[in-house]
Amino acid sequence: MGAVNIWNAMEVADDARENPNLCSDIQSSSLTIDHSLSLPDMKPRLIQLCQDLFKKWSNLDFSRFSVETVSGGITNLLLKVTIKEENGNEELVTVRLYGPNTEIVINRERELQAIKYLSAAGFGAKLLGVFGNGMVQSFINARTLTPPDMRMPKLAAEIARELRKFHEVEIPGSKEPQLWNDISRFFDKASILKFDDNEKQGIYKTISFEEVNDQIVELKELTCLLNAPVVFAHNDLLSGNLMVNDQEEKLYLIDFEYGSYNYRGFDIGNHFNEYAGYDCDYSLYPHKDEQYHFFRHYLQPEKPHEVSDEDLEALYVESNTYMLASHLYWALWALIQAKMSPIDFDYLGYFFLRYNEYKRQKENYFLLARSYLSGSRAG
Numbered sequence: 001m002g003a004v005n006i007w008n009a010m011e012v013a014d015d016a017r018e019n020p021n022l023c024s025d026i027q028s029s030s031l032t033i034d035h036s037l038s039l040p041d042m043k044p045r046l047i048q049l050c051q052d053l054f055k056k057w058s059n060l061d062f063s064r065f066s067v068e069t070v071s072g073g074i075t076n077l078l079l080k081v082t083i084k085e086e087n088g089n090e091e092l093v094t095v096r097l098y099g100p101n102t103e104i105v106i107n108r109e110r111e112l113q114a115i116k117y118l119s120a121a122g123f124g125a126k127l128l129g130v131f132g133n134g135m136v137q138s139f140i141n142a143r144t145l146t147p148p149d150m151r152m153p154k155l156a157a158e159i160a161r162e163l164r165k166f167h168e169v170e171i172p173g174s175k176e177p178q179l180w181n182d183i184s185r186f187f188d189k190a191s192i193l194k195f196d197d198n199e200k201q202g203i204y205k206t207i208s209f210e211e212v213n214d215q216i217v218e219l220k221e222l223t224c225l226l227n228a229p230v231v232f233a234h235n236d237l238l239s240g241n242l243m244v245n246d247q248e249e250k251l252y253l254i255d256f257e258y259g260s261y262n263y264r265g266f267d268i269g270n271h272f273n274e275y276a277g278y279d280c281d282y283s284l285y286p287h288k289d290e291q292y293h294f295f296r297h298y299l300q301p302e303k304p305h306e307v308s309d310e311d312l313e314a315l316y317v318e319s320n321t322y323m324l325a326s327h328l329y330w331a332l333w334a335l336i337q338a339k340m341s342p343i344d345f346d347y348l349g350y351f352f353l354r355y356n357e358y359k360r361q362k363e364n365y366f367l368l369a370r371s372y373l374s375g376s377r378a379g
């Protein structure tokens with residue numbers, strides 16, 4: 001994957017040269033940084049990388065660079081590099097190292113392609129440079145939201161408005177929605193795993209992939225009938241991917257690793273699932289009135305109170321049907337992580353949390369969608 005990433009890095013830089021309005025000054029380097037190094041051992045490599053990418057710092061003394069960890073993330077390692085320039089200026093950048101094996105669930109080519117356009121449209125951190133196994137971005141001076149923040153009316157309205165704008169960005173290339181392709185790819189990988197650990201293998205063996213497959217087929221058929229609009233979707237809008245600068249009242253959507261063309265309702269339903277927080281307490285799933293508040297600001301940011309009841313109901317059905325697909329998607333994702341990720345997290349347990357929640361909600365929302373569909377057909 002390293003070589004492929006380097007190739008992508010060069011392509012991004014080429015695009016930037018050909019289309020300077022798109023992304024000014026994206027630098028590229030073929031260096032890679034070993035994810036497993038300790039921070040002190042990694043520091044000289046990070047400085048070297050910054051000096052290779054950004055010529056203005058190439059002769060600066062190492063003592064002018066300091067490095068700290070921002071987040072161990074579930075997927076990546078994120079570092080903050082502070083550079084004290086000779087003129088007294090202080091600059092901050094983040095260096096993101098892709099986690100080992102993450103290319104199995106994340107299409108890095110797709111991510112880099114999207115990030116250029118999203119960054120140019122003002123979303124997320126500015127992309128400054130790409131290298132063998134990661135990227136350098138601007139540092140965002142803002143706080144990360146918590147799950148309860150997301151349902152605060154003012155923030156929920158702002159998230160809805162930003163998400164609407166995000167969905168309006170056009171990313172060149174195929175506009176084919178990726179949900180069912182991704183789920184099918186995850187399913188193919190997740191259903192043929194073998195764990196060295198006997199206990200894990202025993203738990204894994206209790207999963208009926210025939211049953212999971214039936215659910216996928218049934219849900220896909222139902223969602224197809226909804227004719228949901230296809231947009232460029234974030235696909236992972238959890239609180240950790242939302243930051244806010246309270247003074248400037250500016251909200252940032254970050255981390256576009258899972259971004260793709262997808263069904264609008266999936267992005268929204270997936271976001272609502274994240275109200276459950278890190279403990280997956282699904283009793284925190286937003287109530288209908290909270291969802292309607294979100295929909296009003298999503299559908300008509302300028303005149304939220306003029307959204308018709310029909311439009312609210314349609315988006316309610318769409319989002320809550322696709323919410324079920326979000327459970328299947330992350331359940332299968334978790335199985336792959338259980339095998340591939342070096343992170344010590346109970347991914348198998350996470351599969352069951354998401355899959356059981358799917359089963360718990362299925363009947364209710366299948367009924368809702370079917371009765372809506374028969375009603376709208378009759379009307």
Ligand SMILES: Nc1ncnc2c1ncn2[C@@H]1O[C@H](COP(=O)(O)OP(=O)(O)OP(=O)(O)O)[C@@H](O)[C@H]1O
Pocket residue numbers: 070071072073074075076077078094125137138139140141144239240241254255257
């Ligand atoms: N450009 C940035 N500037 C400042 N902080 C950032 C920036 N990017 C990310 N962060 C912080 O780091 C955290 C993790 O970032 P990110 O979501 O990109 O990592 P990740 O490894 O993909 O995590 P996960 O897999 O858990 O989503 C964010 O929640 C945010 O607090």
